[in-house]
Structures are given as structure tokens and as C-alpha cells.
Amino acid sequence: MRSDLCGLKFHMHSNFLSGYENENIITRWDSDRYLRSTFQVASNFFKPDIVVFLGDLTDEGSLSNDQLFSEYASRFMTLFHVDSSVKTIYLPGDNDIGGEGNDPFLPSKLERFTEEFGKIKSHILRTVEFIPVNRIASESSLPEKCKNDSLISCVVLSHIPVNVYGKEYASHIMIKINPLLTISAHEHSSFVIYPKMDPLHIEDINDFSVHNFKSDESVEIVAPTCSYRMGKQIYGFGALVIGDNKIISYNVLWSPSRFVALIVYGFFVLIVCFVVCLRISSWFILRTMGLY
Numbered sequence: 001m002r003s004d005l006c007g008l009k010f011h012m013h014s015n016f017l018s019g020y021e022n023e024n025i026i027t028r029w030d031s032d033r034y035l036r037s038t039f040q041v042a043s044n045f046f047k048p049d050i051v052v053f054l055g056d057l058t059d060e061g062s063l064s065n066d067q068l069f070s071e072y073a074s075r076f077m078t079l080f081h082v083d084s085s086v087k088t089i090y091l092p093g094d095n096d097i098g099g100e101g102n103d104p105f106l107p108s109k110l111e112r113f114t115e116e117f118g119k120i121k122s123h124i125l126r127t128v129e130f131i132p133v134n135r136i137a138s139e140s141s142l143p144e145k146c147k148n149d150s151l152i153s154c155v156v157l158s159h160i161p162v163n164v165y166g167k168e169y170a171s172h173i174m175i176k177i178n179p180l181l182t183i184s185a186h187e188h189s190s191f192v193i194y195p196k197m198d199p200l201h202i203e204d205i206n207d208f209s210v211h212n213f214k215s216d217e218s219v220e221i222v223a224p225t226c227s228y229r230m231g232k233q234i235y236g237f238g239a240l241v242i243g244d245n246k247i248i249s250y251n252v253l254w255s256p257s258r259f260v261a262l263i264v265y266g267f268f269v270l271i272v273c274f275v276v277c278l279r280i281s282s283w284f285i286l287r288t289m290g291l292y
Helices: 025-046 066-079 107-117 167-176 258-288
Strands: 008-013 050-053 087-090 123-125 128-133 153-158 181-184 191-194 201-204 211-213 220-222 236-242 248-254
Touching: 025 066, 025 236, 025 248, 025 258, 066 107, 087 123, 181 236
Parallel strands: 008 050, 050 087, 128 153, 153 181, 181 220
Antiparallel strands: 008 236, 123 128, 191 201, 191 220, 211 248, 236 248
């Protein structure tokens, strides 16, 4: 992301804190270490004004009991440490509160999420109002703009993409909120949706370029996962700037491939093991021959 851009800068990404049921202690340790280091590198480089966690903060949070969920939350806060001067927003995903497949949404799950991560509400920072919508909990109720000011631009935050699953819901948001921009996740891939184009146009964002969008396009940016445990070949952190002229500039701070690193580590381990075995074999042969 170019450093000469001015305005509001923020991270957004979908996380996936590995659980205790489907991961062993080694993969969990490696995943935690990777997430912590890549997040800190991205944050130190981009220096955001606000960090938005777009849901699916945990892998098994929805299926866990209250005590285990609290442990997940504490672990999450340790890994994704954000400076107190930076605004943070935490959205729940279906892996946190249910709502997908055989895992039903329950109000009690949403309640314990807010107890750990804070109340889900609108936030105003400078001239931008961030409005979270929770399609998992309800499609019938949408928040109003909390500040009726023509100088305030609205950014809708949603875990599930707004413009993909049903036109009626998306239309309600456009009429009721009229956002400058919508940001979502859930799909674990990076792409942008142009809702004003007919038919709906979706464009992948898999490169290192800065993508600029005009305010009247009302695009929806879908952020990628930052966890290599999701089975995606690429993963990273969305970095976005809303300029003073309402020009939106976005790119992804891609993380280095963990699988390539693990293959390289494994290769070096094999070399070390081979050298050690060769030395031991040589020593044993020489000792047998009485030459050592």
C-alpha cells in the first residue's frame, strides 16, 4: 500500500484460531506462532487507524462450552495484540456463534461473544461511520445510520457477503444505509463485488497491486483469511485507505507461504538427519575395523 495516501487506514481480515478438537498441539502451536508474527509484521508496516476482525475468530468456538470459549478469546487477544491507540471492531462469524449447516445460531452464543469481545455497535472515526450488520442473527432487522450527517460516510461491516446471498437483503442495506463501501469475509478468498453492475460482477484480487474504487461504485470488498490452516494457497491481511476525497484504495498484504517454509524446514531436517546417520555409520565402521 502506498505510503503517500492520506485519510483513514485500516486492516480487515477473517481469522481462524485453531481449536483443541480438530488440531493437535504441534499444528496449533505452529498456527498460533504464524498468525501472531504475520499480524504484527503487517500492523507495523501499515500502521492502521482501525483494525476490523471480520468474524470466524475461532474454529470451534460455536461448539465449545463457555469456559473453553473464554480460553479461545484470551488466546485470540494474546495472538492479535493491538495497540490501545488503535480502534478495534470484532464481528462474530458462524464458527463463533453458529448459523451454518448443522450448527444452529443461538442468542446465548452471541451473548457470550459480546461478553468476551465487546458489544457489536456502530463506531464513528473521523468522517467514517462503521456499521456492523449481523445476517447470521437476523435478516429482518438492520441498523439505521447513527449519525444523520451528509459529511459522514458509511462503511457496512458484515461477516457474510451482503451482495452474494440474496438481492433483497442487499437492497435493504443500500436503501437504509447507502454505504460508501461494504466489507465482508466468510469465503476465505479475496475478491471485490460491483453490486451496481447488472449482472453482478465479481473480480478476484490475488495480486500485489493497489486497487482504487470510486465512492459512487459502492463496492463490496471480501477480505481473505489470514490463516494457512484454511487450505487456501494464498492468505493475508486486507489493507484499505479511505482518502479525504472518498477514493478507496485497497490491496492485500499477502503472508509468506507457510507450506513452502515447512517443506524447506523438512528438507533441511532430512539433510541433518542424513549427515548425522552418515557420521554415526562411519564411526561404527571405523570402530569395527579398529581404526578409531
